[in-house]
Amino acid sequence: MFSNTEEFKEAFLKKLEMTCGKSFADSTEKDHYYTLGLLIREYVSTEWINTNERYRIDQVKQVYYLSIEFLLGRLLRNNLLNLGIEQVVSAGLQDLGIELSSLEEVESDAGLGNGGLGRLAACFLDSLASLNLPGHGCGIRYKHGLFEQKVVDGYQVELPDQWLRNGHVWEVRKADLSVEIPFWGEVDIREENGRQVFQHIHAERVTAVPYDMPVVGYHTETINTLRLWSAEPVRYPTNQDVLKYKKETEAISEFLYPDDTQDEGKILRLKQQYFLVRASLQSIIRSFKRQHKDMKEFHQYISIHINDTHPVLAIPELMRILIDEEKLGWDDAWEVTTQTISYTNHTTLSEALEKWPVRIFQPLLPRMYMIVNEINERFCAKLWEKYPGKWQYIENMAIIAHDQVKMAHLAIVGSHSVNGVAALHTEILKYREMHSFYQFFPKKFNNKTNGITxxxxxxxxxxxxxxxxxxxxxxxxxxxxxxxxxxxxxxxxxxxxxxxxxxxxxxxxxxxxxxxxxxxxxxxxxxxxxxxxxxxxxxxxxxxxxxxxxxxxxxxxxxxxxxxxxxxxxxxxxxxxxxxxxxxxxxxxxxxxxxxxxxxxxxxxxxxxxxxxxxxxxxxxxxxxxxxxxxxxxxxxxxxxxxxxxxxxxxxxxxxxxxxxxxxxxxxxxxxxxxxxxxxSDEVNHYYAHGGYQATEYYHHDHRIRQVMDQLRNGFFPDVFDEFEPIYDSLIMENDQYxxxxxxxxxxxxxxxxxxxxxxxxxxxxxxxxxxxxxxxxxxxxxxxxxxxxxxxxx
The missing domain is CATH 3.40.50.2000 (Glycogen Phosphorylase B;)
Known part of the structure; x- marks a missing residue:
């Protein structure tokens, strides 16, 4: 990119004047950061275009990694490092009296994730590009991400994470590739040429606008793409209360993991998930159709990976596209869908496995519910063939049961691969948490131990x-x-x-x-x-x-x-x-x-x-x-x-x-x-299965434990009267679950x-x-x- 510091300085100063309309003497640290970011992004654009063109010409199979989180952090030094120009840029900036480390501090952490799930996704994108593998990410462009944490008098206080307040130099808005996402409404069913036709009518529609970010590989010519979707109102909304519609629409891509303790939050989370999935699949299929015509071959050229259950609606959504838009029969559509989709499970906590009440799912996503219900009916019929009369067994494995849609069950049934993320985790899935599914689909389960870049x-x-x-x-x-x-x-x-x-x-x-x-x-x-x-x-x-x-x-x-x-x-x-x-x-x-x-x-x-x-x-x-x-x-x-x-x-x-x-x-x-x-783990599981653990015994027989526990509520900590009673109760009254x-x-x-x-x-x-x-x-x-x-x- 720059063979020496003089070449870099010349390009930097020219870009600064053109971008900021200022002389170097009048420029600020933010100007310097923004100029450098633009310079790098524009440089990689050629290889970015070339990478996509190479994939198109060679007709290579590509993977799309769907994740509700991508915890990227800051990208400036990462991109400089991967491009191999960190030392030249650092030296050139120093000649101009600018410290690269100071420019790093100008960049906000991209607020697109919370923890390990999102950081794993970010590491995976880095490895895909660095290994010259054709793989892209699809996520949501959260305006505020999770939250900015402040500690006030020892308490966590949540503030909006304003990571986008100064823009984001690494992204390119592509409004021409926007798609519309429908919610609510109803499904009109009619006969046409001997087959049923399904049309989603009276829906409330929102626009999904893509923002693309280059994923730069380490010392390679491969630049893959992270596509993030932002929710915006449609141009001409039909809603009577336009302000309410605008607020609800923008909320879809405002915060990561909205509080779902109430129905309003549950609806918003489910909206987020379908928004991500429908927008991403429309984009993937649009790209596929520019190169291929036969959707029956889709899985030969496209792999879609769902990172945990959040994007599992990719399964019924791909079925909808293949049946309603591409006119495939159910069996053909199911073959393509299951061969396209693979699923990573990230938890052994049964309470963490997503379940959605039918009363919310069905009205919000009426066509999705019809398809999921059909998948469930056909799956239960197969279970009945294998386990006739075992009602309880079938009920436990059903995708829809007790007025709940079980997303992990849908993910397993609708994919060709289910992997755990560590050897122990995968064994627990196979022999405890998902044992019945492992018995029914033994070839689907495999292990892929996590890694970091x-x-x-x-x-x-x-x-x-x-x-x-x-x-x-x-x-x-x-x-x-x-x-x-x-x-x-x-x-x-x-x-x-x-x-x-x-x-x-x-x-x-x-x-x-x-x-x-x-x-x-x-x-x-x-x-x-x-x-x-x-x-x-x-x-x-x-x-x-x-x-x-x-x-x-x-x-x-x-x-x-x-x-x-x-x-x-x-x-x-x-x-x-x-x-x-x-x-x-x-x-x-x-x-x-x-x-x-x-x-x-x-x-x-x-x-x-x-x-x-x-x-x-x-x-x-x-x-x-x-x-x-x-x-x-x-x-x-x-x-x-x-x-x-x-x-x-x-x-x-x-x-x-x-x-x-x-x-x-x-x-x-x-x-x-x-x-x-x-x-x-076997000892823990034995306790859960057979009982025998009494937390109070440890409280009474270990003076160290008793002293610490008593200090939670005996005035040892002044000014926090009964503050820690819930912790004490969780251990003694609720028998110390962990x-x-x-x-x-x-x-x-x-x-x-x-x-x-x-x-x-x-x-x-x-x-x-x-x-x-x-x-x-x-x-x-x-x-x-x-x-x-x-x-x-x-x-």
Whole structure:
């Protein structure tokens, strides 16, 4: 793009004048960021067009990855890195008196996701482009994303995330490719030439406008596309109350995950899902028809992947298009649909599997409901053939039952592949959560263990470590991350281990500076950075972590002989706006932090930090600085996790349960390089199936637990009278659904073991090196290759 800094500076200054209408002397930092972004986007446009043209001419099979979330973070440095021009641009900007790092801060994190689901989707797009695979993303262009989290007096407060307030330099609006989406109304059925014709009439229509973003591969000529849809009113609405219609329309693409505790929120969520699916399929089919004519061959050229159940309406929507618009018979349409669609399951929590009340689904999406009902009738008929008389069995597997549409059931029945995201997760799906479906469709189920893009989470966010790896191994590991295993030959190299420790300490200094700037709290960078950053949920057990902090505080206060290596406990998490319990845990963490951090007797040994508004750009400072990675979910509950992989790749040691991908991390690093504690998944499942667990026994027989629990409500925390009663009740009155008290003693023990291990620094550094070396397997490049070959059939 730019062969030298002079060439870059000339192009930059010319673009600045043309774009902003200002001289360089009068320009601002925002002008500089916007100019640089435009310069890069315009440069990649040629390859972007060429990529799509290549796909068209070669008639290659393409995959479209449908996801309700794409958690991209900031794209400036990522694009510079992938284009191979970061150093030239940085040097050129410096000549002009501009710091690239300052321009990065101008860019807002794209507010298009919440947690692991969206971050996985972003990593997958990066890997698809970097591996020269024809794959694109389809999502929603949320105006405000999830929310911006503020902590006020220890409580989470949600503010609109204004990530688009200054525009988004990476997107291209393509209004000419807009499509209309119908809701409500009714279906008119009539006979035409001996076949039934279905027409959706009296519908309320909204416009889906696409915004395209280039997905730049690492040092390749491949530029794939992320297409995001924005909801806008149709040009001439027929509604009498135009303002109400406009407000309801724009709400579709306003917030990620609107609160669905009431019917109004349920309707909005279902609207979002159909909006995404119908707009995306119209776009995909329009592109397909420019190259091919026979829709019976659609699945030979197109693969559609649904990331969790949110886009599962792709199944009935593709059926609708094939039957109503393309005039295929049911059997032909079903063959094409099931061969086109594949599904990733992301949960073992039955309560998290989407179900929609028929009373909402049917009137909002009348044609979808007719098709889903027909799919259900035909599926139940097949079940009856195999299991005659087993009414209960068939009822449990039905797609529509008890006035609910079960989206996971629809996803399994209507796809050719169902995959879990870690080995343990897939086994739980096959033999517990979806066992009856596995018995009926044994060939559909497979495993694809999650991965992360090492380009973002090592090469970009931990450049010093990446440079050290390149120095020792050469640059080939960037293309083939499993070559990082060759680092093990340096396990006894004192110089390398020392440099590794120096890099870690510099990263800790960087995070400590950021924390001090934002909170005014000074933390000891020689302390153990013990970090848990992820969505706030009861099964992820941030509660167990903060109980351990309370125990340590009590121990320091009461036992003069007790000594421990200083620790800084760092939390980052957002709680869903309607998740009452999770918000109480955030308040507890911040209340404990206030007490601990201001106690002169303990703050030499303990600090507690809650990172406000945890997001991708903050995570890029967090992962490289961690000593301990907290992965402490109740065994069998976390499908995979990807934070565990990011920590591992950056040299942190896992303290975790045998859950999700922790199991596979343990397999690779061995007992000596990980700290495993707590119940195993079979033990958890035995408790759920047969009972036998009494939380009160642990409360009464472990004085440490009793003291911590009592402190929730005995005035230990002043000014928060009965604030934490719901937490106490969840553990005692509701019998501790996620076994926090059962695993407490084991957790305390393993944390002591981790503390002792840290003090033997030479051994700790070897453990860290081992984790880095073995992390290459968890690159999303490996995952995507497995999807490409085993599910999608793309090359």
């Amino acid at each position: 090492h380009r973002s989470w090592l090469l970009k966010s931990n450049q010093s470590l990446a440079d050290l790896i390149t120095e020792k191994l050469g640059a080939e590991w960037i293309r083939d991350p499993e070559q990082m295993a060759l680092l093990l030959k340096y396990e006894n190299d004192t110089d390398l281990l020392t440099r590794l420790a120096d890099i870690k300490h510099a990263n800790k200094e960087n995070l400590a500076h950021r924390i001090f700037t934002q909170t005014g709290i000074k933390i000891d960078t020689h302390s153990i950075f013990d970090i848990q950053v992820k969505r706030l949920h009861a099964y992820k057990r941030q509660l167990l972590n903060i109980f351990h902090v309370m125990y340590l505080y009590n121990r320091i206060k009461e036992d003069e002989s007790f000594k421990m290596h200083p620790r800084t406990f760092i939390f980052g998490a957002k709680a869903s706006p309607g998740y009452y319990f999770a918000k109480k845990v955030i308040k507890l963490i911040n209340t404990v932090a206030k007490k601990v951090n201001h106690d002169p007797k303990t703050n030499e040994y303990l600090k507690v930090i809650f990172l406000e508004n945890y997001r991708v750009s903050l995570a890029e400072d967090v992962f490289p600085a961690a000593d301990i990675s907290e992965q402490i979910s109740t065994a069998s509950k976390e499908a995979s996790g990807t934070g565990n992989m990011k920590f591992m790749m950056n040299g942190a040691i896992t303290v975790g349960t045998m859950d999700g991908a922790n199991v596979e991390i343990h397999e690779r690093v061995g007992d000596e390089n990980i700290f495993i504690f707590g119940l195993r 076994f926090v008290l059962r695993d407490f003693s084991s957790y305390v023990h393993i944390q002591e073991k981790a503390g002792y291990a840290y003090e033997k620094q030479e051994k700790w550094r070897k453990m860290s090196l081992n984790n880095i070396a073995k992390s290459g397997f968890f690159s999303s490049d490996r995952t995507i290759n497995e999807y490409a070959q085993g599910i999608w059939g793309i090359k």
